[in-house]
Amino acid sequence: MKSTLSKITAVGLGLGLLAQPALAAPVAEAAAAIPNPGNNAWMMTATILVLLMIIPGLTLFYGGLTRSKNMLSTMTQIGATACLAMLVWVMWGYSLAFGDTSYEGTLGSFISGGSYFLAGTDMSSTAATFTDEVISKYVFISFQMTFAAITAALILGSTAERMKFSAVMMFVPIWLTIVYFPIAHMVWAGDGLLFAAGALDFAGGTVVHINAGVSGLVLAYLLGKRRGYPQEPMPPHSLTLTMVGTGLLWVGWFGFNAGSALEADGSAGLAMINTFVATAAGALTWMVVERLAGHKGSALGFCSGVIAGLVAVTPAAGNAGPFGAILLGILSSIVCYFAVSKLKAKFGFDDSLDAFGIHGVGGIVGAIGTGVVYQAFLGGPAGEDAASIGAQLLIQIEGVLVTIAWAGIGTLIAGYVVKLTVGLRVDEETEVDGLDIAEHGERAYN
Amino acid sequence: MKFIIAIIKPFKLDEVREALGAIGVAGMTVSEVKGFGRQKGQTEIYRGAEYSTNMLPKVKLEIAASDDVAAQVVETIQQTANTEAIGDGKIFVLDLASATRIRTGEAGETAL
DSSP: OHHHHHHHHHHHHHHHHHOGGGGHHHHHGGGSOOOOHHHHHHHHHHHHHHHHIIIIIIHHHHHHHSOGGGHHHHHHHHHHHHHHHHHHIIIIIHHHHHOSEEOSSHHHHHOEESOGGGTTOOTTOEEEOSSSOEEEHHHHHHHHHHHHHHHHHHHHHHHTTTBOHHHHHHHHHHHIIIIIHHHHHHHHSTTOHHHHHTOOOSSOIIIIIIHHHHHHHHHHHHHOOOTTTTTSOOOOSOHHHHHHHHHHHHHHHHHHHHGGGSSSSHHHHHHHHHHHHHHHHHHHHHHHHHHHTTSOOOHHHHHHHHHHHHHHHTTTTTTSOHHHHHHHHHHHHHHHHHIIIIIHHHHTOOOTTOIIIIIIHHHHHHHHHHHHHTSGGGTOOOOTTSOOHHHHHHHHHHHHHHHHHHHHHHHHHHHHHHHHTTOSBOOHHHHHHOHIIIIISOOSOO | OEEEEEEEOGGGHHHHHHHHHHTTOOOOEEEEEEEOSSSOOEEEEETTEEEEEOOEEEEEEEEEEOHHHHHHHHHHHHHHSOOSSTTOEEEEEEEOOOOBOTTTOOBGGGGO
16 A cells, blocks of 8 residues: 555656646545556456457367367357356356455355445445555456356366256356355455465466366266267367367466466566466477377377466466476376376266366366475475475365365256256257257358 | 279379370369278377277279270379379279260260
8 A cells, every 4th residue: 555655646746747736636535546557457458368268269179179060069158158157247256256245254264245246346446466556346356257257168178068058057157156156265365265274376276277177077977978988989070279279278378377466567477477388398298298108299189288287387377486387387287198098088987078187187286286386495486484385285285175075066066956957968869960950050060 | 985993092193183184084083082991090099089090081083984095094093193002092994884975965985
């Protein structure tokens, strides 16, 4: 607040040379923090970069991985899910996650309230950042809105090619309410359970990636395998589009990670460079592991490595030095490679597009690894008063376990509610003909 | 008259077409086909899931030729499409009972 005050006074003095009477007004209003336009402009940009990750980034990434008969269904489910999440967010989501009213005691660790339908918010409202600066509250609400939207959309990677559109539309609001909003509050709100415990999650390794991955896995289990899986070949119908989507996700991820600094400051700069180098390391590592396993370095391997790197660096973005981030990208790619190519086949679940295998597993590697790369000896930003590496690791693991348990149980409840009412899965004929023609009356390619 | 069907590797198509043009073949029909022979397909791997494709893409040429050039056509294709590796394809020759040019109604070798 001190720096804001002095800035406003300086502006007031400058104006004062031109018009003396104007001097009194800005000083009198200095008590209310004014957002720095530079920070506001960056956060608006970051917000729409996250939208770019969803549409068309994720739609193309996932769409290309499905069979051509399910292309439109995959993309439309993602788009509609994001839209629904945006509306739910302004109605009650923001209030539950970051509302103005903090509850006393246990309840306050899990949710907040008081801002239903954005009550009490106007153009002059501001939201706190990690320093004395503030940003416009509408910008903060929008930024966090895109996080809720993409997390819900990520789940659809596990359920692709067999979940009914109506089931998706019913599942999403229930899931957001009982799973996403409480977890976002726990990890990011000042009085949240895991935030208060000291868990480090810069941009959503737990809230977004572990959450979406575990929820996807549970929903895939409730849905059952796709018809013909795994005997029938189900190769991706367009790795070209998957590659385009991967590029858009990477670009958008700078809004996601660097935007999570909530300001255009050095922390955002650190998150930016980490989002470059961890991803680069992840992409190349995946291809190297393919070679070591006796296969060819593949385009899909490249794309998968990009996502594995991005996911792992998400919680570490502003919590690691560039070389710690590279280590994390390498580790995540190796672990995710084995998760999707070996582990998945052993367990026999049908996580269609590997939302769990990459977002869930990479998220766990990133969340726990953040406790290590945060340390000063690895170039991380941990200060003198930071928790010891052992203590920090325990907190990180606690965060991961709470997220897995909450997401798993919450998704089981939301999934069963949908299963027992509208039903989760399309009928056999729809699945054979493809969801595009059967559920939407269109074909992607004519 | 003979009807010649040749299955060749797709990348050899332009070369074969030029060589046949040089010996005076005036027309042919080309289609993209899939099949297998002694060459047994290939393996594709997507995130560890292995799919073996047992059908490989080939190009099929169909050429109607008069009796006196048929042998030369077969020889030209055999030499041009040859890479000395398995999967180069096959050439089949059938007797052709009749041929008619739709525009003029001409029949027999003049229609070729």
